[in-house]
Amino acid sequence: MFAEREPLRDEILELIEGEKPSVLQRKTVGERILKKILNFVDTFINEMTRN
Numbered sequence: 001m002f003a004e005r006e007p008l009r010d011e012i013l014e015l016i017e018g019e020k021p022s023v024l025q026r027k028t029v030g031e032r033i034l035k036k037i038l039n040f041v042d043t044f045i046n047e048m049t050r051n
Contacts, residue, residue: 009034 009030013020021029 006038007034012037 009027012033013026013030
C-alpha cells in the first residue's frame with residue numbers, strides 16, 4: 001500500500017509460517033492470499049474515503 005504496488009507472490013509466500021505450500025500449490029495459494037490482501041486494503045480505503 002505504501003509503495004503503491006501489489007506485493008509479489010513470492011514475497012507473500014515467504015511470510016507463511018510453518019509448512020510452505022508445494023511447488024504445485026504455490027500459484028493458487030499465492031493468488032488466493034494476494035486477492036484477500038487486496039480486498040482488505042480496498043475495503044479499508046473505501047471506508048476511509050466515505051467518512
